[in-house]
Amino acid sequence: MSIKTNRKIITHEEQCVGCRICQLWCSYQLTKKFIPSMANIKIEDPYGLEPKISFLDTCTKCGQCVNHCLYGALEMIKEGI
Amino acid sequence: MEWNGYTGNNLNVNLTSDKISIIKQNPDDLKQFIGGFGMNCKLGAERIKPEIDPFSPDSFIIVGVGPLVGTITPGASRTAGISKFPATGAIANSCGSMSFGFHLKQAGYDHIIITGKADKPTYLQIIDDQVELIDAKDMWGSDIVETTDFLWKKHGLSGVIAIGQAGENKVRGALTLIDKTSTFGRGGLAAIMGAKNLKAILVQGTKGVSIAHPKEFNDAYKKLFERIRNYPQRQSWHEVGMLRSLPMGLMLTAQGQKKKARQVSDRFYLKKIKKRRIACPSCPMADKDILEIKEGEHCGLIQYTSSAINPFLMFTLKDLNTYDEVIKIFDLANRYGLDSLTITALFELITRLHEQGIITEEMLGLKWKSDYDTLAKVTEMIAYRKGLGEILAGGWKEIGKKFNIEDKMLQVKGLDVIFDPRFMRLGTMEFEQVVNVKGAHVASGGSPTYATSGGSMERFHTHFKRMGIPDPAINRIFKPLKKEMMVNVPRLTRYSEDWYALLTSMGLCARAQMNRFYSMENVTNFYNAVTGFDLSEEDLRISAERSWNLLKILNAKEGFSRKDDKFPLEWFNKLKYGNNKLPLQDFFGTTIITPTIANQLLDDYYDERGWNVENGLPSQEKVKELGLERFL
Numbered sequence: 001m002s003i004k005t006n007r008k009i010i011t012h013e014e015q016c017v018g019c020r021i022c023q024l025w026c027s028y029q030l031t032k033k034f035i036p037s038m039a040n041i042k043i044e045d046p047y048g049l050e051p052k053i054s055f056l057d058t059c060t061k062c063g064q065c066v067n068h069c070l071y072g073a074l075e076m077i078k079e080g081i
Numbered sequence: 082m083e084w085n086g087y088t089g090n091n092l093n094v095n096l097t098s099d100k101i102s103i104i105k106q107n108p109d110d111l112k113q114f115i116g117g118f119g120m121n122c123k124l125g126a127e128r129i130k131p132e133i134d135p136f137s138p139d140s141f142i143i144v145g146v147g148p149l150v151g152t153i154t155p156g157a158s159r160t161a162g163i164s165k166f167p168a169t170g171a172i173a174n175s176c177g178s179m180s181f182g183f184h185l186k187q188a189g190y191d192h193i194i195i196t197g198k199a200d201k202p203t204y205l206q207i208i209d210d211q212v213e214l215i216d217a218k219d220m221w222g223s224d225i226v227e228t229t230d231f232l233w234k235k236h237g238l239s240g241v242i243a244i245g246q247a248g249e250n251k252v253r254g255a256l257t258l259i260d261k262t263s264t265f266g267r268g269g270l271a272a273i274m275g276a277k278n279l280k281a282i283l284v285q286g287t288k289g290v291s292i293a294h295p296k297e298f299n300d301a302y303k304k305l306f307e308r309i310r311n312y313p314q315r316q317s318w319h320e321v322g323m324l325r326s327l328p329m330g331l332m333l334t335a336q337g338q339k340k341k342a343r344q345v346s347d348r349f350y351l352k353k354i355k356k357r358r359i360a361c362p363s364c365p366m367a368d369k370d371i372l373e374i375k376e377g378e379h380c381g382l383i384q385y386t387s388s389a390i391n392p393f394l395m396f397t398l399k400d401l402n403t404y405d406e407v408i409k410i411f412d413l414a415n416r417y418g419l420d421s422l423t424i425t426a427l428f429e430l431i432t433r434l435h436e437q438g439i440i441t442e443e444m445l446g447l448k449w450k451s452d453y454d455t456l457a458k459v460t461e462m463i464a465y466r467k468g469l470g471e472i473l474a475g476g477w478k479e480i481g482k483k484f485n486i487e488d489k490m491l492q493v494k495g496l497d498v499i500f501d502p503r504f505m506r507l508g509t510m511e512f513e514q515v516v517n518v519k520g521a522h523v524a525s526g527g528s529p530t531y532a533t534s535g536g537s538m539e540r541f542h543t544h545f546k547r548m549g550i551p552d553p554a555i556n557r558i559f560k561p562l563k564k565e566m567m568v569n570v571p572r573l574t575r576y577s578e579d580w581y582a583l584l585t586s587m588g589l590c591a592r593a594q595m596n597r598f599y600s601m602e603n604v605t606n607f608y609n610a611v612t613g614f615d616l617s618e619e620d621l622r623i624s625a626e627r628s629w630n631l632l633k634i635l636n637a638k639e640g641f642s643r644k645d646d647k648f649p650l651e652w653f654n655k656l657k658y659g660n661n662k663l664p665l666q667d668f669f670g671t672t673i674i675t676p677t678i679a680n681q682l683l684d685d686y687y688d689e690r691g692w693n694v695e696n697g698l699p700s701q702e703k704v705k706e707l708g709l710e711r712f713l
Contacts, residue, residue, distance in 0.1 A: 014357070017319075017357075017358050017359050017360040017364075017367040018359050018360055018362075019360035019361070019362060019363060019364050019365070019367060020183075020362045020363070021153060021363060021365065024152070024153040024362070024363060025153060027289070028153065031289065032291070032295065033289035033290060033291045033292075034151055034152045034153055034290045034291075034292075035187070035287065035288070035289025035290070036187070037187075037287040037289075038287075038289070044238075045238075046238070046359075047179075047180075047260060047262070047359050047385075049356070049357070049371070049383070068306075070309075070310060070315070070365050071319065071358075071367065
């Protein structure tokens with residue numbers, strides 16, 4: 001799967017509720033299993049006061065995590081437009 | 082065999098011998114009992130020794146999750162725990178949420194079976210295949226928040242069930258918190274852990290959960306996910322959480338406490354108290370709270386809770402005047418591992434009986450006020466069993482005997498009433514408190530649409546079909562004791578219980594805002610797609626009924642019967658509520674429930690269950706029909 005270089009995922013960490021739906025879906029696409037530790041999106045301290053969201057270099061920016069986030073913590077923008 | 086949804090592994094932990102082993106699950110058993118709540122009943126039934134002391138090393142705790150937990154199925158994060166509970170003496174399941182079940186599945190286990198007693202404070206650490214009992218000497222004496230924070234700091238992201246000082250000191254009603262948020266084990270699960278020297282259970286895993294039929298799963302998931310995404314009320318659930326579900330302001334206003342009502346309004350909560358919202362894994366309807374006190378004496382206090390309603394219910398204590406006092410007391414109870422609802426009920430009762438001169442300060446051994454200072458002091462006394470706390474820590478049964486107030490207590494089987502039907506009227510949740518094996522428990526009587534439908538018969542019907550109630554039963558539900566009562570609440574309660582048993586066997590959330598999206602049809606679709614089994618809706622309906630009956634059989638062996646399914650006598654007196662006096666009425670307020678009618682309602686419930694009406698226990702025919710003879 002090629003990386004979509006003109007795309008960027010912006011995070012709004014204060015909106016993250018720690019549901020891990022993004023990780024579950026990402027890992028399911030990659031491995032056919034629900035295995036959040038294999039997801040390209042990482043959430044540090046999901047139940048803390050300030051959760052942190054990051055992406056591995058292997059993330060293709062397919063946008064599935066953005067589509068599955070119901071809480072407004074992830075946003076896809078197209079660069080250069 | 083290849084396992085999907087299930088891991089196929091149950092972890093067997095003997096704290097006495099320090100022996101840890103794996104027991105393989107049997108697929109035929111799973112088809113009968115599904116998982117989580119249901120499989121807990123079966124595993125418990127095989128291990129229980131009748132009339133065992135819950136605090137003895139031979140008692141067990143079984144924690145289990147259903148086949149949908151660990152997948153992305155919306156709201157599939159429920160954890161169920163079965164044991165013999167010390168507050169009641171009943172064998173019961175308790176259910177909680179947050180991330181414990183999710184991590185347990187990721188680590189590769191469906192259930193943990195814990196027996197024995199550790200010779201020193203210990204915690205159970207499960208990290209994939211590495212399962213160890215670790216010295217917890219330094220953690221003993223810590224509260225739940227400190228314990229959980231310590232374990233998270235040490236191990237990173239994980240699910241944690243922890244006990245506080247109340248559990249360590251075997252306070253009979255002590256509960257645990259999962260991830261310092263979700264209450265788990267009302268009625269004394271924490272006290273059993275304390276008796277076993279088990280301070281906490283920590284789990285984390287990286288194995289993942291596979292599913293059998295991805296195409297069918299994707300179809301079911303996408304359909305449901307889009308329905309949830311487009312649900313018009315989703316945003317407000319996200320915004321104010323559980324405050325949506327109970328009219329706290331209305332309750333307090335009706336009590337004549339208008340000043341307090343303002344402090345539980347959505348506006349006040351959003352401006353002054355809400356820190357942020359958190360969710361269980363896979364939940365699209367986040368409703369858990371992180372609260373923060375931003376001013377005054379307790380400024381900076383952070384409190385996690387599975388429902389902001391729980392602290393706000395403490396506001397019904399008449400001398401607690403400000404929201405920050407309420408949250409501080411709630412924080413104390415949570416940290417110690419005391420049930421805030423029980424604490425509230427206890428203080429309300431003592432205050433009332435003190436005013437009436439039935440309980441004197443001499444009997445209590447202290448000057449009684451229901452203000453913040455007294456509540457804070459007595460909460461600590463209970464957790465540490467000091468002075469009056471020693472009596473109160475013994476649970477409702479002991480308190481009743483000690484002060485000779487058994488007839489005045491709002492409790493059933495040793496567990497305090499949560500919803501008083503004189504205020505809420507007698508719906509399924511209220512009636513469930515009388516008949517549930519564990520004592521006054523409301524969630525398993527939940528018929529959420531029914532409660533909020535405003536009485537539309539059409540909506541009732543849709544709701545009943547959704548829960549998979551067979552047509553002949555629906556006809557019986559529409560034939561109440563008296564025509565004007567409209568709905569036969571006891572008969573409906575039976576199906577609410579079965580529906581709850583099914584959801585919690587799957588691992589699905591039973592709260593109204595998630596429950597409403599599930600039907601017997603889509604639950605069956607998810608189950609078959611995930612596990613690869615091929616069960617029908619009827620198979621699943623019967624599995625839920627089977628586990629509910631098995632639980633009843635286990636409690637019959639403990640001596641429970643119809644004599645214990647008692648409406649609290651106090652319910653037959655009017656409730657003084659502000660300037661009003663409220664009688665016990667049916668759900669539509671058409672009929673006063675007298676003791677005679679209450680008995681007739683119980684008759685209907687047992688009849689709908691196919692149980693013996695005389696003793697309120699499963700009949701021989703029902704036991705045979707469900708294939709439970711071997712558990713008699």
